[in-house]
Amino acid sequence: DAKTTQPTSMDCAEGRAANLPCNHSTISGNEYVYWYRQIHSQGPQYIIHGLKNNETNEMASLIITEDRKSSTLILPHATLRDTAVYYCIVLKSSGDKLTFGTGTRLAVRP
Amino acid sequence: SAVISQKPSRDICQRGTSLTIQCQVDSQVTMMFWYRQQPGQSLTLIATANQGSEATYESGFVIDKFPISRPNLTFSTLTVSNMSPEDSSIYLCSALGTAHGYTFGSGTRLTVV
Numbered sequence: 258d259a260k261t262t263q264p265t266s267m268d269c270a271e272g273r274a275a276n277l278p279c280n281h282s283t284i285s286g287n288e289y290v291y292w293y294r295q296i297h298s299q300g301p302q303y304i305i306h307g308l309k310n311n312e313t314n315e316m317a318s319l320i321i322t323e324d325r326k327s328s329t330l331i332l333p334h335a336t337l338r339d340t341a342v343y344y345c346i347v348l349k350s351s352g353d354k355l356t357f358g359t360g361t362r363l364a365v366r367p
Numbered sequence: 368s369a370v371i372s373q374k375p376s377r378d379i380c381q382r383g384t385s386l387t388i389q390c391q392v393d394s395q396v397t398m399m400f401w402y403r404q405q406p407g408q409s410l411t412l413i414a415t416a417n418q419g420s421e422a423t424y425e426s427g428f429v430i431d432k433f434p435i436s437r438p439n440l441t442f443s444t445l446t447v448s449n450m451s452p453e454d455s456s457i458y459l460c461s462a463l464g465t466a467h468g469y470t471f472g473s474g475t476r477l478t479v480v
Binding site: 293295298299300301302303306316338343344352355359362 | 368371400402409411412461463468469473
């Protein structure tokens with residue numbers, strides 16, 4: 258699976274959009290971009306995934322660049338409960354093993 | 368998505384003993400996995416629990432230390448054997464069902480003294 262690079266930490270103000278970048282420059286054509294988050298003392302939680310089109314669900318939006326070498330997870334109105342470690346993971350298919358990198362620690366401040 | 372119940376949620380164990388962690392899924396799932404998360408670290412995959420056959424272990428993990436069972440499509444156990452303080456971690460179960468995402472249990476926080 259392709260390797261991903263994320264900033265170690267970020268912060269944003271409550272109510273503002275949180276934009277979390279991820280680089281995956283070696284991604285191949287059949288690999289998906291998945292985002293998970295881990296709130297303190299909980300197991301990881303699925304957020305969203307995409308192949309090449311932008312995706313939106315009730316939790317977030319995923320913007321994938323046209324060359325697919327990077328993506329951005331957008332939490333449109335961050336709340337304190339969004340404080341967590343966010344993981345960007347590249348997978349060939351949903352049957353692949355999830356391999357976690359170091360992720361981005363997002364702190365939402367009041 | 369599948370819902371996972373993991374037991375125990377935490378335990379304190381003496382070195383040299385073994386602990387078995389149970390993972391129960393509320394629906395049949397195709398794949399189940401076990402992860403370890405050491406303090407302040409990311410998750411590391413221990414093994415894939417295969418139904419009806421031996422688990423597939425990742426590099427650095429062996430069956431003698433982490434025996435795994437998966438007797439059916441909804442249940443798996445991980446045993447941490449002959450524990451030492453270095454085994455103090457959070458152990459998490461994960462499952463892949465018919466939906467697109469992987470679901471995780473809330474983890475077992477193990478402290479070895």
